[in-house]
Amino acid sequence: MRIGELARRSRLTGHTIRYYERIGLLPFVGRDASGHRDYDASILTWIGFLDRLKTTGMPIRTMLEYAALRQARPATAPDRRLLLERHRVQVRAHVAALREALTVLDTKIAGYADTTEGMNDDDGPAEPDDGKPLRARRPRAR
Amino acid sequence: MRIGELARRSRLTGHTIRYYERIGLLPFVGRDASGHRDYDASILTWIGFLDRLKTTGMPIRTMLEYAALRQARPATAPDRRLLLERHRVQVRAHVAALREALTVLDTKIAGYADTTEGMNDDDGPAEPDDGKPLRARRPRAR
DNA sequence: GCTTGACTTCGAGCACGCTCGAAGTCGTAG
DNA sequence: CTACGACTTCGAGCGTGCTCGAAGTCAAGC
Known part of the structure; x- marks a missing residue:
């Protein structure tokens, strides 16, 4: 299979x-007689998995770690497992945050419920402020 | 309240x-005698809501639309409602995708279950390929 | 009077994940 | 022989959302 079909x-x-290959997310695949990339269908499985990881918000840099472990063949399974487990924790947290935000959204929308008549134009009362942070600050690693 | 405390x-x-104010996500707030921004506690409610929208992946450009409707005071409520409802649809879809990806992750991790002994090093069999796309392509608007 | 620290504006820079175009090669169809 | 379309490599550019530093102002405390 050539790149067009794979695409x-x-x-x-x-x-x-090609970008993914360049950065190492896809293996450097062999070229055919004309110098074109020649893919095996099994690459689709890997791309499919990468796509799932992407869906869950895993940064490319982490996918690269996983890919590297996969390359470094044999017994890296425990490492890969750990990597996925750690990621799963984050994804679950993200889903939880989304669901919570969704209920806020629901409430907000409900507040606009009959607003065809112009009520509730104020986006809710100012909450009594307890001085607590809205959410955890995550300083970026540098 | 000055910017430090608000921060x-x-x-x-x-x-x-300041960046948010610059782009219009936060209102241009008054300055005190020394030229420092002087915030009312109610701004925290708005920031909190923005934070929820951010959590749900709403792009700033859309938050700006919402903010603009809010500014253009009175009867934009139906528009705001519509905007939020449309967004909610997307968020729900995103949550569904995440949950699906999570089960894939679960399966994968389960596959590594007892791999301390070195089994299952292959990341699963190549799926029989039906030629169907992995997921919908979303061409970017330009 | 001087230092300190919190603020001000302005504009440049960065991390991420692509996205795209230029210029060239190759194989097949007409 | 020519045209075509699909590929190749290379490197630059882009959209998003901040992030940061420089240079200056201001008020309070010593």
Whole structure:
């Protein structure tokens, strides 16, 4: 399979596939007689998994770690497992945050419920402020 | 309240607060005698709401739309409602995608379950490929 | 009077994840 | 022989959302 077909089937662009190869997310695949990338269908499984990881917000840098462990073949399984487990914790937290935010959204929308008549134009009362932070600050690693 | 205190209480940085004001996400607030921004505690409610929207992945550009409707005071309530409802649809879809990806993650991790002994080093069999796309392609508007 | 620290404005820079175009090669169809 | 379309490499550019530093002002405490 050449890059064009893989692009169609993976719903990535050729450009993105080459980019992924460049950064090491996709293996450096062999070229055919004309110098074109020649993919095995099994690559779709890997891309599919990467896509899931992407969906869950895993940064490329972490996918690279995982990919590297996979490359460094044998017994890196425990490391990979740990990596995924750690990520799962974050995803679950993210889902929880989303669900909470969704209920806020629901409430807000409900507040606009009959507002065709112009009520509730104030986006809710100012909450009594307890001085507590709105959410945890996450300083960025540098 | 000056910007420092607001920063602490909102868990934003002063820089970010000024940035938000610059782009119109926060109102242009009055300055005190020394030229310092002077905030009312009610701003925390707005920032808190923005934070929820951010959590749900709403792009700033959309928050700006909402903010603009809020400014353009009276009867924009139906528009704001519509905006939030549309966003809610997307958030729900995102949550669904996350949950699905989570089960994939669960399966993967389960596959590594007893891999302390070195089994399952292959990240799963290549799926029989049906030629169907992995997920919908979303061309970017330009 | 001087230092300190919290603020001000302004504009540049950064991290991330692509996205795209230029210029060239290759193989097949007409 | 030519045109085409699909590919190749390379490197620059972009959209998003901050992040940061420089240079200056101001008020309070010593």
